[in-house]
Amino acid sequence: MTVSLENLRRCHIAVDMGAARTRVFVKGAGLVVDEPSCAAVNTRTGSLKAVGTLAERMTGRTPDYIRVVRPVTGGTVIDIEMAQRMLRHLLGDKLRRQLRRKPRLRAAASTPHDSDPLAQRATIETLVGLGASRVELVDTVIAAAVGCGLPVEDATATMIIMCGAATTQVAVLSIGSIVTAQRIPVGGNAIDQAVLQYLRHHHELVLPSQSVRPLQLALSGNGLTEEGPMTTEINGRDVATGVARSVKVDTAAVREAIYTPLTAVKDGIGRVLRECPPDLVADLADTGIRMVGGSALLPGLDRLLGDATGMPVAIADQPDLCTILGMGAMLDGKVQPLAVDPTASAH
Numbered sequence: 342m343t344v345s346l347e348n349l350r351r352c353h354i355a356v357d358m359g360a361a362r363t364r365v366f367v368k369g370a371g372l373v374v375d376e377p378s379c380a381a382v383n384t385r386t387g388s389l390k391a392v393g394t395l396a397e398r399m400t401g402r403t404p405d406y407i408r409v410v411r412p413v414t415g416g417t418v419i420d421i422e423m424a425q426r427m428l429r430h431l432l433g434d435k436l437r438r439q440l441r442r443k444p445r446l447r448a449a450a451s452t453p454h455d456s457d458p459l460a461q462r463a464t465i466e467t468l469v470g471l472g473a474s475r476v477e478l479v480d481t482v483i484a485a486a487v488g489c490g491l492p493v494e495d496a497t498a499t500m501i502i503m504c505g506a507a508t509t510q511v512a513v514l515s516i517g518s519i520v521t522a523q524r525i526p527v528g529g530n531a532i533d534q535a536v537l538q539y540l541r542h543h544h545e546l547v548l549p550s551q552s553v554r555p556l557q558l559a560l561s562g563n564g565l566t567e568e569g570p571m572t573t574e575i576n577g578r579d580v581a582t583g584v585a586r587s588v589k590v591d592t593a594a595v596r597e598a599i600y601t602p603l604t605a606v607k608d609g610i611g612r613v614l615r616e617c618p619p620d621l622v623a624d625l626a627d628t629g630i631r632m633v634g635g636s637a638l639l640p641g642l643d644r645l646l647g648d649a650t651g652m653p654v655a656i657a658d659q660p661d662l663c664t665i666l667g668m669g670a671m672l673d674g675k676v677q678p679l680a681v682d683p684t685a686s687a688h
């Protein structure tokens with residue numbers, strides 16, 4: 342699925358709906374939305390209590406009749422109506438009015454390279470419900486490659502690893518297209534879960550899911566590498582008694598816990614390399630791997646992947662924004678057309 346750059350240039354708005362965050366780029370205005378893909382719903386009345394950051398903060402703190410839902414998972418919209426309501430609120434009145442003034446609103450949306458027709462339909466319907474008369478689908482990894490400044494149109498191969506919240510996509514790109522790619526159902530969420538499980542099993546400590554990030558941050562810098570501190574102290578709740586207590590956690594053990602789900606990612610990279618034509622693999626030894634997506638910031642992940650592949654690894658600037666900024670560059674006409682495939686547009 343290589344979308345026509347000509348069609349993309351005619352789009353007014355680009356949307357990247359991720360399992361963790363939703364981002365919107367409006368032509369002429371830039372990045373206008375970067376918020377958690379979350380909505381808090383009052384189940385008695387059906388009304389929305391909050392969206393985005395506010396809704397995410399409510400997770401685990403609401404009375405029974407308020408549910409925090411995530412309408413997107415693994416690059417797929419699973420609840421079209423809720424996704425529309427969430428997007429409408431995130432855009433806000435002013436922006437919606439501006440967009441409504443466009444007689445034929447054109448929108449672009451990112452989808453994983455191997456998303457099935459049903460998933461693509463769900464993305465398209467979500468945006469059609471917001472008033473788009475035409476929706477262009479863009480490969481997430483291609484958009485991200487553009488966004489992090491990789492020479493996508495070159496005949497030299499580049500490998501990009503998109504570390505999202507629900508999935509990790511590994512792809513080799515050459516001449517503006519994907520040569521081989523894999524989507525692995527492991528991402529930041531699975532890593533957070535691995536840490537929570539480790540604490541529960543080994544320290545009988547329950548941690549709210551929002552507290553995993555501070556733990557990772559506490560370990561950042563050299564944190565999750567061997568040079569980091571041996572132990573770190575964290576606060577949680579005792580599994581049995583429910584009383585708050587703090588424990589000293591062995592960082593090497595946390596590192597091990599985090600690496601377990603990551604073996605699937607290493608396998609995925611291996612599969613991509615095996616399927617890749619030998620000439621391109623030779624290129625990759627020089628060009629190396631570019632990491633994008635929010636989980637690329639996980640301390641030590643770049644080194645782990647470098648050790649596993651023996652290739653140089655670099656994390657993109659603002660890795661979580663690469664996809665949306667790449668689509669933005671395409672909308673603004675900053676990308677020179679080369680691979681133009683007029684078949685890849687949809688209503």
Ligand SMILES: Nc1ncnc2c1ncn2[C@@H]1O[C@H](COP(=O)(O)OP(=O)(O)OP(=O)(O)O)[C@@H](O)[C@H]1O
Nearest residue numbers: 359360361362505506507508529634635636638639
């Ligand atoms: N500094 C950080 N350290 C570790 N992990 C991080 C950091 N910042 C963000 N993350 C993780 O990155 C993930 C979000 O990344 P991103 O915004 O790329 O996801 P997404 O696009 O919503 O997900 P997907 O593409 O899988 O649908 C979350 O799982 C979050 O925990």
Ligand SMILES: [Mg+2]
Nearest residue numbers: 359360505664
């Ligand atoms: Mg994403």
